[in-house]
Amino acid sequence: MEAIVQQLDPVTIQISIEVDAETTQKAINQAIRQLGKTARVPGFRPGHAPLAQLRQMIPNEWIMQTAKEILIEDTLFRVLDSHQILPYRMPKVDIEQFQEGEPFRYKATVPLRPKVELGEYRDLRFPVPPQEASEEEVQQVLESAREQMKRLERTSDRPAQTEDHVVVQIRSLEQEDAKPSRYRVVLGNSFGELDNALAGMREEETKQLTLNFPESFDDPELAGKMVNVELTVQQIYAPIYPEIDDELANKYGYQNLAQMREILSQRIVQEKQTRLTDQAREAALATLRERSNVQLPEALIEEQLREEIDEFKRDLLENRVTPEMFLQQTGMSQEQLIQQLRERGITRLQNTFILLEIAEREGIQVSPEEVEAVINDMAQNYARTPQERIRLREDKAFHERIANELRIEKALQKLEAIIQNDSGGNPDE
């Protein structure tokens, strides 16, 4: 076996391996034997048929696939071991030559752990000043609360005006026997021409005019057409808004209006605070990304891209949009979208590894008990069967992942503490 190890970039290694023909043949025979353990050949007990017979019985692709796996397992990992290369993800293998009686040649691209040159982060300051809720903001929320509690009342003694709900009968005059249909229209919310026509009409009043129906109109017969119609207003309902007073507060579950205002203003402050803190954190990470140099292996980026695409599809699905519809609506090409998701993925990976590096520098530790607690919690809440619960508790890789996530979370908290510290000094001092 010959192996050439090449450093493609700081986080990627390429290994070219050539296995001689004899070893290749041995691996092929081994593959046949392995596959033949369970093969039923007439005239032989399972596992007892000679190679030549098995060779005929087992599809060639299976044999070659298994032989390939045997060879790679055998050679690639030996090279990785002897060069003390620690792959961060499964190496990607490109076969260059694989035929019986010929040497087996392949290239393996091995992604290494991302390298982070962390920029200075202890002097980052994005303080969020204490927030207040203004009188207008509270009032706005109260108004919308009032809006939600409005009720409709039949109003026969005045003409229709904006915000009224009007039941109107529309009959097309284009055809003699066209059936009239009834619509419920909120004045000011349908299309302009109809709104204008209805405003000022009284109940039982009738009007003939030409309307230009928009494409989005409910009735497909009328949508997108210029139609001569007859409108008859049948009923008018006026919205009645409740007063902003203790009674309204009661309906929302508060004791009185003063308490409602108090709680609403607290909530507004909290929302603002959260939003600004999120923004500050984003800004800090963005600066840190610029100051740092994070090198990511391509394999990791691709893996992340797949996750981003999945996530994106899930999001669309929740909104009942297909990816095709999304592309059509935004006028984006598929390549552009993938490029965008790729960039988002890279940003996320960079954040992750920057935060892990910070955790490292700050000596942030995650104790096994903390991991245990999270996993127990998950086992309680998400595992459906006892077996699943046991698997969750025993899966070492899963423990490692949770520990990493906790570490990132703690690093993020640390970073937040640093950027919120407006005294300018080291927050530890």
Next chain:
Amino acid sequence: MKHPAQVIIRPLITEKGTMLRFNQNQYLFEVAGDATKIDIKNALKTLYGVDVLQVRTMWVKPKPRRFGAARRMGYTRKWKKAIVSIRPDQTIEDFNL
């Protein structure tokens, strides 16, 4: 005289036969029921060009078999098996798949 292909019906490739082939250079065949040992010897000479040292034959007895859901009983067919010893320096290609 029968045509050689009518005498030798098929080579038998089985676990037991493979052992015999490697250890004693003996080959197994299904042969016609009316084939004699001489017939077999001559047929193999024509078909494969090998020199036969010894032919042993036997009838493989029919085995009871159940057919279908109605559990009708029946038997498998009887057939004639030949164990043929070949000169040690010769082989029969059909077996080396």
